[in-house]
Amino acid sequence: MKAIRNLFDNIRPDFEKGGRLHFLHSTFEAFESLLFVPKTVTTGGCHVRDAIDLKRTMTVVITALMPALLFGIWNVGFQHYLSINHEVDFWSIFLYGLGKVLPMLAVSYIVGLGIEFAAAQMRGHEVNEGFLVSGMLIPMVMPPDVPLWMLALATAFAVIIGKEVFGGTGMNIFNPALLARAFVFFSYPSHISGDAIWISGLSGGAGVIDGFSGATPLAKAVAGHLPFSAMEVEKMFWGFIPGSIGETSTAAILLGAALLILTGVGSLRIMLAVAAGGYLTGLLFNLIGANAYMNIPAYQHLVMGGFAFGAVFMATDPVTASQTKSGKWIYGFLIGVMAIMIRALNPAYPEGMMLAILFMNAFAPLIDHCVVQVNIAKRLKRAKGKF
Amino acid sequence: MQQTIKLKKGLDIKLRGLPERVLPKCPPPLSYAIKPTDFHGLTPKMLLEAGSAVKAGTPIFCDKYNPEILFASPVSGTLQAVNRGERRAILEAVITPDGKNESKPFTPPDLAKASRSEVAEFMLAAGVWPFLVQRPYGVFANPQVTPKAIFISGFDTAPLAADTDYLVNGEGAPFQKGVDALKRLTAGKVHLSLCAGYPANNTFERAKGVEVHRFSGPHPAGNVGVQIHHIDPINKGDVVWTIAPQHVVALGKLFADGVYDVSKVVALVGPEVKKPRYYRMVAGASLSGLAEFINDGGEHKRVISGNVLTGAKVDINGYLGFYDNEVTVIPEGDCYETLGWLMPRFKKLSMSRSYFSWLTPNRQYSLNTNLNGGQRAFVVTGQYERVLPMDILPVYLIKAIMAGDVERMEKLGIYEVVEEDLALCEFVCTSKVKVQQLLRKGIDLMRAEVG
Structure with a gap:
């Protein structure tokens, strides 16, 4: 480490103001601070600071994503070999999935971080760690066969239009990863909807066994293949179903949720509120029962599709969620309500989680505004009571 | 028995170097x-x-x-x-x-007979007026204003803070005299807040003419601003004054004996102090005499007049601050730490449970001055609220200050806080926002625009 430290100290002058590589100073700073916590000391105000920083926070989120990602990689392979009816060992399955997911991760990180670095450079800021998480989330919310160029385009759109135009991480209104998904969803709908695209290799059709359907449980529900058997529900919970790479296993997602809650990095309040909103809406629809979808037992909604993944990793994004305590309850609850409403009432979209979260992202500032107004009103009332 | 006001939010930062309750002699300062x-x-x-x-x-x-x-x-x-x-x-x-x-x-007026203006004029002439700090804004009091109340905090919860009970031990008579003088200055009450956990020093317990309140909870429960918020909050147009207990004692000595005496007991504390103890010093004394009590290797230490959250960085040849009751010495943190954000960092304190300090709540730390990260935009939410036991939305207040929106600052409660009240927000901030500096900027703007 000493040698690397010396190397950084030696090349530093080139990146400082007036140096020949000054235009790369943000890049230099990003790599240096990744390897070494800077020696910056406090000036004015508090003399000591908490050990937490954004790098640590983001590391926790990435760790929490690991179970879902690893399971997703395996499941990509598993679903593929299931569709062509081959029995192979664990490592073949995993390696097939890795061959699919790794390039997607690489594309997402290279494109996203490239833009982030350039933007930080232009602004003269330090590179924000936010994309370390977004870059992992983007492939995880995509179907396994999405073309890499499409992924690159979606990532670029999400980072530039979704984030940098607002001023970078911390200033964005919409969750960048969901924005990338929405971009593909509305620009190339054939690549992210239907029955064939959720299993790698299925749309190509080579070797697929006759009559094999790649339909997700959501699609089956829309088509009226209901009710789900207990075994199907169990499969949904463990995640042995087709779907976006990271979303299928509720169990793996809950493992991640446990870490987020334990460390306090993810908001338990939002997760609970989303689950409550979804569950209660499901119950309400059970009472109405106007179509087949409405009759799905409420708890099954929570393990289907992207509900759990959205609740744990997307709705809790602190930048795009409500920021006040009571706001978080309202925000989360409405996401749950909206997601199930879109699922049950809109025949065009079997899944509602993405749109529900993006929609509530837009409304989060309004919710916070109301909460802040309540605080202001209380203070005014207190002042008036005096005279 | 009055009710205890229980505060839950906050954070006790436990540092090494708590002072022993002894009062040895220190060499007389040269300046x-x-x-x-x-x-x-x-x-x-x-x-x-x-x-x-x-x-x-x-x-x-x-x-x-x-x-x-x-x-x-x-x-x-x-x-x-x-x-x-x-x-x-x-x-x-x-x-x-x-x-x-x-x-x-000085010839003090008879407190029983003198009018309020005579008392005030005498205090102004004797140079003790700056003892009185005005809220809002945390500036010295305006003699033309009669405050609605005066507040004294009888305990200090800041990290390694001097024990207020020890500071006023045996000063019962001057403290009472000081309180009597304060009572002449306000139309309302003189409030004294004590810690609910233990009986306070007799100086406080036997004080007459004060309204006693008891608080429990972690820092900042001992901050007078937090106490005011729970006793009688400051609304727009209100003015209250605060005064530190040792200044009440000094005020008492002036009214009793006609002398200007700003000597006080001061704690020398922190992980870099050989034997943390109390010393009797005079406000403004040079600290150079304390150098011998501090660990060797001078350049990598930070000497702070005050506590680690709100104190001022001073040189070891610098001077004790007017309002400060402790001198804290901690290690500087101007060194690189390899992959620090990835390491377990057992020796560092964090309110976040992404490190392990929450498993050892009673451990004492030797924190250095490293920022532990780079400055970022606000990302993490809900952090500030956990350490501010007031009905105030700190992030929104800070954002209003960043935007320079005077009206919004007022609505969000800037009258109720000064730097020390939001110091913990700055400590816990993931994005390393300079909360105290921003707040002072906001307060200065308020004073310029509203007055």
Whole structure:
């Protein structure tokens, strides 16, 4: 480490103001601070600071994503070999999935971080760690066969239009990863909807066994293949179903949720509120029962599709969620309500989680505004009571 | 028995180097200084020239815009030098003591008979007016205003804070006299807040004419601003004053004996102090005499007049602050840490449970001054709220200050807070936002725009 430290100290002058590589100073700073916590000391105000920083926070989120990602990689392979009816060992399955997911991760990180670095450079800021998480989330919310160029385009759109135009991480209104998904969803709908695209290799059709359907449980529900058997529900919970790479296993997602809650990095309040909103809406629809979808037992909604993944990793994004305590309850609850409403009432979209979260992202500032107004009103009332 | 006000939010930062309750002698300081930078909102105007002989209580400078507010020499001796900084701003007026420590004689009015204005005029003339700090804004009090109440905090919860009970031990009579004087200044009550956990020193427990309140909870429960918020919050247009217990004692001595005596018990604390103890010192005393009590290797230490959250960085040859009751010495953190954000960091404290310090709540830490990360935009939410036991939305207040929106600052409660109340928000901030500096900027803007 000493040698690397010396190397950084030696090349530093080139990146400082007036140096020949000054235009790369943000890049230099990003790599240096990744390897070494800077020696910056406090000036004015508090003399000591908490050990937490954004790098640590983001590391926790990435760790929490690991179970879902690893399971997703395996499941990509598993679903593929299931569709062509081959029995192979664990490592073949995993390696097939890795061959699919790794390039997607690489594309997402290279494109996203490239833009982030350039933007930080232009602004003269330090590179924000936010994309370390977004870059992992983007492939995880995509179907396994999405073309890499499409992924690159979606990532670029999400980072530039979704984030940098607002001023970078911390200033964005919409969750960048969901924005990338929405971009593909509305620009190339054939690549992210239907029955064939959720299993790698299925749309190509080579070797697929006759009559094999790649339909997700959501699609089956829309088509009226209901009710789900207990075994199907169990499969949904463990995640042995087709779907976006990271979303299928509720169990793996809950493992991640446990870490987020334990460390306090993810908001338990939002997760609970989303689950409550979804569950209660499901119950309400059970009472109405106007179509087949409405009759799905409420708890099954929570393990289907992207509900759990959205609740744990997307709705809790602190930048795009409500920021006040009571706001978080309202925000989360409405996401749950909206997601199930879109699922049950809109025949065009079997899944509602993405749109529900993006929609509530837009409304989060309004919710916070109301909460802040309540605080202001209380203070005014207190002042008036005096005279 | 009055009710205890229980506060839940906050954070006790446990550092190594708590002071032992002994009061050894320390070498007499070779110089003293009175620093305009200790007083918010002061524009000093010198009243004496360098070389003048002074006594304790002799006014050295006044506020340019309120010339009746005088700032006095802490000891007798000679005004040695007036050190100036950028644009000739006065940084410190240095006094060389003559060793006699004589006070200028004052003739106190009889508190039973004197009118409020006589009491106030006497305090102004004796140079003790800056003891009184006004809320909102945390500036020295305006003599033209009658405050709705006066608040005293009888305990300090800040990291390694001097034990207030120990500071006032045996000063019952002057404390009572001081309280009597304060009662003449306000139309309302004099509030004294004590810690609910243990019986306070007799000086506090036997004080008469004060309204006692008991608080429990972690820091900042001992902050007078937090206490005011729970006792009688400051609304727009309200003015209250606060005063520290040792200044009540000094005030009492002035009214009892006619002397200007700003000596006080001060704790020398922190992980870099050989034997953390209390010393009797005079406000403004040079700290150089304390150098021998501090660990060797001077350049990698930070000497702070005050506590680690709100104190001022001073040189070891610097001077004790006017309002400070402790001198804290901690290690500097100007070193690189390899992959620090990835490491378990057992020796670092964090409120976040992404490190392990939450498993050892009673461990004492030796924190250094490293920022532990880079400055970022606000990302993580809900952090500030966990350490602020007030009905205030701190992030929204800070954002209003960043935007320079005076009306919104007022609506969000800027009248109720000063830097020390939001200091913990700054400590826990993931994005390393300079909360205290921003808050002062906001307060200064309020004073300029609203007054």
